Amino acid sequence: MSPAVDAAEVRRRTRELLASHPPATTGRTDFLKARFDAGLAWVHHPVGLGGLDAPRSLQQVADAELAAADAPDNDPRRIGIGLGMAAPTILGFGTDEQKRRFLRPLWVGEEVWCQLFSEPGAGSDLAALATRAVRDETGDWIVDGQKVWTSSAHLARWAILIARTDPDLPKHRGISYFICDMTDPGVEVRPLRQITGEAEFNEVFLTGVRIPDSHRLGPVGEGWKVAQTTLMNERVSIGGSRIPREGGMIGPVAKTWRERPELRTPDTHQRLLTLWVEAEVARLTGERLRQQLVAGQPGPEGSGMKLAFARLNQEISGLEVELLGDEGLLYSEWTMVRPELVDFTGRDAGYRYLRSKGNSIEGGTSEVLLNIVAERVLGLPAEPRNDKDVAWKDLSR
Amino acid sequence: MTVPTPAATPDLLYSQDEEDLRLAVRALLADRAAAPTVIAATESDTPYDPRLWSSLAADIGAAGLLVPEKLGGQGASHREAAVVVEELGRSVAPAPYLTSSVVATETLLASAAVDGPAAALLGELASGARTAVLAVPFATPPAGAGPVLAALDGTVRGIADAAAADVLLVPTAEGLYAVETSGPGVAVESLVPLDLTRPLAAVTLTGATGTLLADADAGATAVRRGLLAGAGLLASEQLGIAEWCLTETVRHTRERHQFNRPVGSFQALKHRMAQLWLEVVSARAAARNAADALATGSPDAPLAVAVAQAYCSGVAVHAAEECVQLHGGIGMTWEHPAHLYLKRAKADSLAYGSAGSHRQAVAELAELPAP
Numbered sequence: 001m002s003p004a005v006d007a008a009e010v011r012r013r014t015r016e017l018l019a020s021h022p023p024a025t026t027g028r029t030d031f032l033k034a035r036f037d038a039g040l041a042w043v044h045h046p047v048g049l050g051g052l053d054a055p056r057s058l059q060q061v062a063d064a065e066l067a068a069a070d071a072p073d074n075d076p077r078r079i080g081i082g083l084g085m086a087a088p089t090i091l092g093f094g095t096d097e098q099k100r101r102f103l104r105p106l107w108v109g110e111e112v113w114c115q116l117f118s119e120p121g122a123g124s125d126l127a128a129l130a131t132r133a134v135r136d137e138t139g140d141w142i143v144d145g146q147k148v149w150t151s152s153a154h155l156a157r158w159a160i161l162i163a164r165t166d167p168d169l170p171k172h173r174g175i176s177y178f179i180c181d182m183t184d185p186g187v188e189v190r191p192l193r194q195i196t197g198e199a200e201f202n203e204v205f206l207t208g209v210r211i212p213d214s215h216r217l218g219p220v221g222e223g224w225k226v227a228q229t230t231l232m233n234e235r236v237s238i239g240g241s242r243i244p245r246e247g248g249m250i251g252p253v254a255k256t257w258r259e260r261p262e263l264r265t266p267d268t269h270q271r272l273l274t275l276w277v278e279a280e281v282a283r284l285t286g287e288r289l290r291q292q293l294v295a296g297q298p299g300p301e302g303s304g305m306k307l308a309f310a311r312l313n314q315e316i317s318g319l320e321v322e323l324l325g326d327e328g329l330l331y332s333e334w335t336m337v338r339p340e341l342v343d344f345t346g347r348d349a350g351y352r353y354l355r356s357k358g359n360s361i362e363g364g365t366s367e368v369l370l371n372i373v374a375e376r377v378l379g380l381p382a383e384p385r386n387d388k389d390v391a392w393k394d395l396s397r
Numbered sequence: 398m399t400v401p402t403p404a405a406t407p408d409l410l411y412s413q414d415e416e417d418l419r420l421a422v423r424a425l426l427a428d429r430a431a432a433p434t435v436i437a438a439t440e441s442d443t444p445y446d447p448r449l450w451s452s453l454a455a456d457i458g459a460a461g462l463l464v465p466e467k468l469g470g471q472g473a474s475h476r477e478a479a480v481v482v483e484e485l486g487r488s489v490a491p492a493p494y495l496t497s498s499v500v501a502t503e504t505l506l507a508s509a510a511v512d513g514p515a516a517a518l519l520g521e522l523a524s525g526a527r528t529a530v531l532a533v534p535f536a537t538p539p540a541g542a543g544p545v546l547a548a549l550d551g552t553v554r555g556i557a558d559a560a561a562a563d564v565l566l567v568p569t570a571e572g573l574y575a576v577e578t579s580g581p582g583v584a585v586e587s588l589v590p591l592d593l594t595r596p597l598a599a600v601t602l603t604g605a606t607g608t609l610l611a612d613a614d615a616g617a618t619a620v621r622r623g624l625l626a627g628a629g630l631l632a633s634e635q636l637g638i639a640e641w642c643l644t645e646t647v648r649h650t651r652e653r654h655q656f657n658r659p660v661g662s663f664q665a666l667k668h669r670m671a672q673l674w675l676e677v678v679s680a681r682a683a684a685r686n687a688a689d690a691l692a693t694g695s696p697d698a699p700l701a702v703a704v705a706q707a708y709c710s711g712v713a714v715h716a717a718e719e720c721v722q723l724h725g726g727i728g729m730t731w732e733h734p735a736h737l738y739l740k741r742a743k744a745d746s747l748a749y750g751s752a753g754s755h756r757q758a759v760a761e762l763a764e765l766p767a768p
Binding site for chain 1: 406407408409410647650658659661662663667668674675679682683707757760766
């Protein structure tokens with residue numbers, strides 16, 4: 001065990017990196033690789049895997065120093081699924097070889113990741129998934145099935161994949177977790193056009209996709225447990241950063257209100273004030289959660305933040321369309337495009353209104369999240385179920 | 398136009414000292430203000446328990462939290478006082494803490510007389526030996542605090558905790574006065590309040606005399622500051638109410654069986670409780686933010702208080718209403734304490750200004766003007 005790394009040590013190492021690789025004269029990828037190797041990618045990771053074995057809270061010390069020096073970042077929004085979901089799962093369940101192979105190019109952004117979880121027949125009931133992985137005589141896994149709502153699939157080099165390896169077991173127990181090569185000839189990616197007119201997501205068809213057993217994450221049949229880590233990290237990643245006042249969707253509405261007095265009505269004024277207060281309280285709730293994490297007292301509040309933001313985004317953008325009057329009847333562009341990034345606030349009110357409808361569906365519907373809060377936080381009993389002890393193959397579909 | 402930004406990042410957590418204080422207050426209230434005791438007390442002539450008050454005010458030292466040590470107080474801040482208020486909300490114990498130890502105390506501290514006639518009174522309030530209340534209707538918002546009376550003559554209705562108070566702080570057009578309730582020309586008439594745990598009274602002054610604490614302008618400023626502190630810490634009371642309501646509702650619906658299963662297993666009910674949990678979590682952030690802004694004297698305090706009141710009022714009422722509904726018939730009885738919380742929550746939603754009046758304050762402070 002190396003001596004405990006404190007804030008001063010993180011600062012010293014960051015300055016050393018900046019001295020040996022001046023951002024002004026170092027290529028972006030070279031700088032990021034050097035940063036990873038210096039243990040400043042995820043300071044809480046083990047040494048050699050992008051970290052220093054330091055407390056997670058010290059990451060902000062490195063980040064602040066690097067931002068002040070105008071160092072390039074790894075464009076976290078472009079590789080969000082890799083950073084937020086694949087990396088913690090690989091760190092938690094991967095073999096040493098998998099960790100060494102995948103984490104560095106993932107963090108640096110050389111390899112984009114996507115997530116092959118949801119299926120047309122397995123949304124909220126993800127454990128009912130039907131994509132099959134069958135082991136052939138070589139020991140490789142042959143995967144057939146269909147996945148859906150896959151963002152970045154057309155850009156991704158790798159995917160985290162869950163598939164059914166034993167249909168005779170109850171549904172949660174017959175699943176295994178894999179790393180899937182998106183360049184395999186059996187992988188077909190088709191854009192999935194959505195309510196906004198664009199295709200931010202994809203459908204992914206898997207036909208005879210070959211995955212070596214060395215790309216399995218965790219034991220055979222334990223895929224559901226591994227996936228819990230992935231999904232937990234998906235929700236925890238919200239609330240990580242400090243949001244300024246009026247930082248979310250309320251910002252553009254408040255701006256419009258101030259700049260365009262002719263649009264104001266008594267009704268929209270009351271609704272704006274109510275939503276402004278709720279947005280400010282949601283911001284403070286996120287800030288309190290952040291302070292709890294920094295103080296090493298993580299609370300269950302994170303599971304609630306997504307619920308709050310989903311509802312607020314929908315109500316605020318709905319008000320915004322209405323406030324705009326005649327202009328609210330227009331839409332910027334229905335042409336089908338495949339955006340690399342989703343910018344919730346960068347487009348017009350109509351787009352925000354439509355896109356935010358997904359906020360209460362993606363990453364766990366609000367109804368499922370309410371169940372999670374009720375059962376895991378409040379300790380309320382679960383609804384009686386008839387699907388837990390039945391072999392997957394015998395469930396009604 | 399620029400977007401108003403908070404001056405500094407507020408500390409939204411509870412310190413270890415604050416948690417220790419909470420445990421002491423909670424233990425005292427569990428001992429002296431259990432629900433049957435509070436229900437019985439509300440049916441007596443005076444719901445206040447003098448032994449509870451002396452333990453809270455003097456032994457724990459809660460009455461003097463806002464008062465500097467040189468004036469006989471604890472030299473703590475609104476953050477600690479907010480924790481006391483939160484626990485009092487959780488127990489709905491009748492105690493003139495918010496009215497005397499927060500609003501009257503803050504008004505005195507803000508008055509110019511803090512080095513003169515107010516000093517002795519502050520010491521008495523800090524020790525809990527006496528209590529004082531600000532003689533304005535309980536529903537007065539911080540921004541609407543004009544003098545009610547022209548002089549020490551006339552009637553002010555709806556003053557919270559006046560019947561138990563030794564001193565009235567009376568804002569008049571001539572200035573802010575301290576008037577002894579036992580003095581000549583002072584009549585305190587108890588009213589029948591919606592919330593039996595916080596009695597209201599009408600005070601009639603007929604040629605009463607008092608000590609001038611501040612002239613009209615300085616008095617008005619002091620009263621506004623007192624009411625701002627009251628409104629800000631009331632959010633913590635509302636948080637305490639809401640938390641109790643949620644906790645009890647979860648407890649009840651886990652135990653209560655209908656249709657051969659706990660009623661809390663039905664999604665129709667558990668989703669409502671999960672929603673309340675989210676509101677409670679949010680109310681805590683808003684209430685802590687207001688307490689911290691008051692404690693640090695932040696220029697953001699008026700907005701932080703307005704946001705906390707605009708939000709937490711509705712949360713406490715919602716939690717209490719859900720508590721009654723999800724308790725079914727039991728929630729409608731006099732025996733079960735749910736009604737105490739509903740009445741307190743509803744009365745609190747008017748106290749120191751309704752949510753609507755605080756949203757109007759937000760409109761001004763956040764530069765979102767009316768049409």
